[in-house]
Amino acid sequence: MVYNMHERVIPASPERIWELLATIGGEQDRLWPGDKSSFRLPEGLIPGAPVEHGPMRYRVGAIEPGRRLWFDTGTQLSGGHGFTLHPVEGGTLVRHELKGRTGGVFRLMWPLVIRRKHDVVIEKILDNLEREISRAHAD
Template identity: 40%
Template sequence: MRNTHERWWPVAPEKVGPLLDSLASEDDRLWPVDDWPPMTFDRPLGVGATGGHGSMTYTVVAYTPGRMVTFELTPGLGLRGHHRFVVEPQTRGGHAGTVVRHEASARVHGRMVWMWPLITRWVHDAVVEDALDRCHRELMGAPPERPARWSPWVRRLRVKRGLPAERSAPREA
């Protein structure tokens, strides 16, 4: 399984890096905590920190402040692999800016063989797109022109878990 999401903004990486560095902190400015379980760790973000979000657990195996964090998925989840956030400078159309990319790569086994395509992938995609929308609000001071939308399937899965089918009002940037 490979899954990638990214967004580009016309800002310097130095403006984006602090958002990455705030992951799982009291002042997390990247993770979409208004609508999804928070990302938490047993210590501040850094190599060796263990935790996760919801039922997904993982350990930080690489961290370059302001640029990249890689998480190794905990064995037993049905996914053997990692996911990461990357912040990198990128020029598009002659304009300097920064891309934030979330990459997941894993071998799927056990019950995740059917859970990934039917359930987990849809929720994963919604969470990551919400994180990128949050990043946009933090960087640009307003929501994106076309914010990510939850599919009817994601809304139904949320209700089954006792979560609201509709989004919370976003926090001020």
């Protein structure tokens, strides 16, 4: 079983955070770090739509605007991963969780390679989210 969590309080409402989060993988994505082609949602952010994440292919799972964005990763990771938004004093607690049973090559690659890369990417997404919120407050 794999469980990985990252969280940060961002000084904005869940609705404002959602506006930015809902662009991830799309043409207007301002959150994904680096090469935008490494995480794409070619059909958009709709339940069941395909996700192209490097060599991995999976689907958009649950979408609850202002609350939750979840990706179903299938056999690579039985549970999936995604973001939840929780209103707290001073803003929104943004949490990213990855959880489930690993399968196939993912079982070997997670502890050796993927976990470290995943951690860096998620922290950069949270950094970018903070930067975008700060930029909006400055305007």
